[in-house]
Amino acid sequence: MVGNRFSGPFRRNDPALNRIDELVKAFNSAKTAGEGQYLLGEIFFSTMWWNNNYKSDPKMHEGRREAIMSLNLTAANMLGTTLGCGIGGIASEMRNIYGKNLSAYGANVDQGKEDSYLTAARREAFRVVFKGGKAWRFNCLEYKQEQNVQTPLKPIDTKEYSEFMEKVDSDKDQRTEGQGKAGYIMSMSREFYIGPFVANKGFTGPIQMPKFHSFFMAGGPVQCGGIIRVKGGIVDYIDNESGHYKPIDLALVKALEHLKTVGMNPKNIKVGGISIRDRIKEPNKPVIAKGVPIDTWGDKFLAANGNWEAIYAGSMGG
Structure with missing residues (x-):
């Protein structure tokens, strides 16, 4: 596909760049069309994410941007050819392949609530900034919406969100209550957004x-x-516990792969691959791969579910 064009200072300190290297190497040695197709998509998303975020992390050297964007364009052109949509149809096709739309349940729950959806400006308070192998955020609990002022970045600790939800929301969430957890989504451009879910109609706050x-x-x-x-x-x-989107475990693979891209180690991430409701009904039910328990470590989950061709087939509905 392409050679190594990203040499330069502090290369080893840019985990996203090293991840792109791995993907290019894997693509060049792909054994099947399915593997190659999926890896092209990963290269496309990883290079797009690098370009969208290099200004936030000094370890992502700006001098590499031209080569990164060249690789992104190459991947887009190749995807346009293999998918038969041309480069102009890539965005739509990638939404079809990688995206999870609202489930029927989610659409029904949200009916009449659309005016309360976050605008692009408002959701910025919940966007995760990855740098130095850590997840950082603006303090959305102190964000001054009316002034559009953001507080300085600080390392994320979702325990703050969990405690906030328990304090202000009478509708307790069994997925997060007392566990120091919060909700997240990974967008189509692979930005993570994390925040507390406040369903209390009477809640009033700074944002x-x-x-x-x-x-x-x-x-x-x-x-x-x-x-x-x-x-x-x-x-x-x-985990992938979202009734609104009902993402399958292969979607969770993509989230873990992106966390690798930004410098997280899957060996240190516990994965819950089945919804709480299913666990109650079938407490011993495994995730997709035989022999992988309900709660396992990220590296084992990826080893069991991370076959490139299988992921591509699953993404395509195969």
Whole structure:
């Protein structure tokens, strides 16, 4: 596909760049068309994310941007050819392949609540900034919406969100209550948004809070969504428990792969791959791959579910 064009200072300190290297190497040695197709998509998303975020992390060297964008364009052109949509149809096709639309349940719950969806400006308070292998955020609990002023970045600790929800929301969420967790989605451009869900109609605060996963992206498609726990900027738990989107476990694979891209170690991330409701009904039910328990570590989950061709087939509905 392309050679290594990203040499330069501090290369080893840019985890996203190293991840792109891995993807290019895997693509060049792909054994099947399905593997190659999926890896092209991963290269496309990873290079797009790098370009969208390089200004936020000094370790992402600006001098590499031209080569990164060249690779992104190459991947887009190749995808346009293999998908038969041309480069102009890439965005739509990638939404179809990678995106999860609202479930029938989610659409029904949200009916009449669309005016409460977060605008692009408001959801910025919940966007995760990844740098230095950690997850950082603006303090959405102190964000001054009317002044459009953001507080300085600080490492995320979802325990703050969990405690906030328990204090202000009478409608307790069993997925997060007392567990130091919060809701998240990964957008179509692979930005993470994390925040407390406040369904209490009487809540008033400095900023509008999301009620459900759908509120982050105004009911639009996402790549994954569920519950997450972050301590001191380090993700240590993630799942795909979202009734609004009902993402399959292969969507969770994509979220974990992106966390690798931004410098997180899957070995240290506990994965819950089945919804709480299913666990109650079938407490011993495994996730997709035989032999992988309900709660497992991210590296084992990826080893069992991370076959490139299988992921591509699953994304395509195969």
